[in-house]
Amino acid sequence: MGSYLVCVTGASGSVYGLRVLSALSAGGHEVHALFSAWGARVTLAETGEGAASWLDRAGIPASRRHDPADLSAAVASGSFHLDGTVVAPCSMSTLGAVASGAGANLVHRVCAVALKEGRPLVLVPRETPLSLIDLRNMSSLAEAGASIMPASPGFYHRPATVDELVDFMAGKILDRLGVAHSLCARWDGAPTGDARPGDHHGEPS
Numbered sequence: 001m002g003s004y005l006v007c008v009t010g011a012s013g014s015v016y017g018l019r020v021l022s023a024l025s026a027g028g029h030e031v032h033a034l035f036s037a038w039g040a041r042v043t044l045a046e047t048g049e050g051a052a053s054w055l056d057r058a059g060i061p062a063s064r065r066h067d068p069a070d071l072s073a074a075v076a077s078g079s080f081h082l083d084g085t086v087v088a089p090c091s092m093s094t095l096g097a098v099a100s101g102a103g104a105n106l107v108h109r110v111c112a113v114a115l116k117e118g119r120p121l122v123l124v125p126r127e128t129p130l131s132l133i134d135l136r137n138m139s140s141l142a143e144a145g146a147s148i149m150p151a152s153p154g155f156y157h158r159p160a161t162v163d164e165l166v167d168f169m170a171g172k173i174l175d176r177l178g179v180a181h182s183l184c185a186r187w188d189g190a191p192t193g194d195a196r197p198g199d200h201h202g203e204p205s
């Protein structure tokens with residue numbers, strides 16, 4: 001089992017981070033959670049439920065819930081072992097702070113630490129349209145070693161619900177971390193007739 005840190009910032013799409021968090025926890029991994037101040041506010045606005053309630057449901061203990069203002073948290077240090085850090089969704093503001101190296105809160109710090117330690121860092125930006133500054137920030141971060149995974153779920157699996165779209169994106173993020181999951185069916189050749197990918201071969205592979 002691995003140890004992962006999932007950060008939720010104030011971009012739209014808090015459900016992506018929440019789904020990754022709950023899937024990792026359900027899979028028996030050690031999960032640390034960190035909401036920026038705006039991440040918590042947007043989570044409440046989008047889901048009608050506060051961050052604490054989501055973390056209770058995912059079974060994240062208080063000792064693994066981190067305060068974005070607390071730069072002395074254990075996860076702020078490179079000596080704290082993590083197998084991966086995810087920021088989903090990642091606001092343009094957080095993206096810019098990390099790209100510039102001028103971080104001000106714990107989300108920025110844990111991203112900087114992942115990059116300096118050469119550990120997996122998955123950023124899930126969500127904004128449209130993107131300014132040239134946003135694009136340059138993403139390019140800088142990709143050069144520095146981050147995985148940039150825009151919150152853009154595919155439709156080739158013929159999703160019937162919003163949940164399936166969220167699972168698709170969460171599954172892609174877990175794939176990038178090398179974490180096994182069964183959140184979504186994998187593309188297994190073009191489906192025929194009414195079948196959806198995965199349907200014609202039984203269980204998703």
Ligand SMILES: Cc1cc2nc3c(=O)[nH]c(=O)nc-3n(C[C@H](O)[C@H](O)[C@H](O)COP(=O)(O)O)c2cc1C
Nearest residue numbers: 009010011012036038039042091092093094126127
């Ligand atoms: C309802 C709502 C939706 C937002 N959606 C986005 C978004 O999709 N992308 C983005 O970059 N910022 C978005 N913002 C703005 C960010 O919350 C704002 O830039 C904030 O400073 C981000 O801070 P953080 O990165 O520390 O969480 C949104 C704000 C609100 C209130």
